[in-house]
Amino acid sequence: MTETGGTAGGTLAGSVIAVAGAGGPAGRATLQRLARAGARVIGADAHPERLAEAVDLARFDAGGAVITGDVVDLLDLSATKEWAGRIEKEHGRVDGMVHLVGGWRGSASFPETDLADWDFLEKLLIRTVQHTSLAFHDALLAAPAGRYVLISAAGATKPTAGNAAYAAAKAAAEAWTLALGDSFRKAAGEQAPTAAATVLVIKALVHDAMRKERPNAKFAGFTDVTELADAVADVWSRPAEEVNGTRQWLTPRP
Numbered sequence: 001m002t003e004t005g006g007t008a009g010g011t012l013a014g015s016v017i018a019v020a021g022a023g024g025p026a027g028r029a030t031l032q033r034l035a036r037a038g039a040r041v042i043g044a045d046a047h048p049e050r051l052a053e054a055v056d057l058a059r060f061d062a063g064g065a066v067i068t069g070d071v072v073d074l075l076d077l078s079a080t081k082e083w084a085g086r087i088e089k090e091h092g093r094v095d096g097m098v099h100l101v102g103g104w105r106g107s108a109s110f111p112e113t114d115l116a117d118w119d120f121l122e123k124l125l126i127r128t129v130q131h132t133s134l135a136f137h138d139a140l141l142a143a144p145a146g147r148y149v150l151i152s153a154a155g156a157t158k159p160t161a162g163n164a165a166y167a168a169a170k171a172a173a174e175a176w177t178l179a180l181g182d183s184f185r186k187a188a189g190e191q192a193p194t195a196a197a198t199v200l201v202i203k204a205l206v207h208d209a210m211r212k213e214r215p216n217a218k219f220a221g222f223t224d225v226t227e228l229a230d231a232v233a234d235v236w237s238r239p240a241e242e243v244n245g246t247r248q249w250l251t252p253r254p
Contacts, residue, residue, distance in 0.1 A: 013038030021101035181245030
C-alpha cells in the first residue's frame, strides 16, 4: 500500500530510497543520513559482507532506523529491474535512487594507459548507471518527488593525462544521467517536473579512517562522506525544476 511522505521541500519521512554501492564509507554515511531524515532506505552492493557491515553500522548510528540491504549484481539489467520492482511492490513507491558505485584506475602517463582499465571502468561506472536508471525510471517518475542522484568527479570536466579512462567513464555517466533528466522534463509536458536527475560533483572523498591512516595529509578539496550525505539529502529539499538536469559542485570547479 502506498504511503504518504517524501515530498520536495519537506521531510523525507515515509520516503523509500534505494542506494546503489552502499557497502563503502560513503554508502554507510548516506544510509545513515537518509534514515535519520525519516526515509526507509534499501542499500545494494555486490559484496555481501561489506554490505551487511555497512547496513548494521548505519542502522546503529541512526538509532535503529529502517535500513535494509540487498545483494544485487547491478551489471545484470534483469537483476537490477527485479530489485527495483521488488522495492516498489513491497513499499508501494520508490522516491529515490542514489548511485554511489565507484572505483578508480589510472596510469602514470597517457601513452601508458591500459585499455583493460577502460573495460573495467565502463562496467563499473557506466553500465551500473544505465541499469539503475532504466530500472527505476518509471517508479521515480510516478513518485511525488522522485530523485536520481549520481556522484561524479571533477576529473570528468578537466581530464588529466593519466586519468583518461576514468574521466571518460565519469563523463559518460554524467551525460547518461542528464539524459535521464531530460526524460523527466519531457514526461512532465507543460507542467513543472516532479522527478529530477542530478549530478553531485566532487574531487574525491575522505572519511575518518583515511585521516587516521594519513594524519598529516591535507585532503585539499576533498569532500567528507558526511558532507556528501548531507548534499544527497538536500536534493529532496529543492524543487525538481531547480535540480533536474544539473551538476551540483561540492568542490571548486576546475
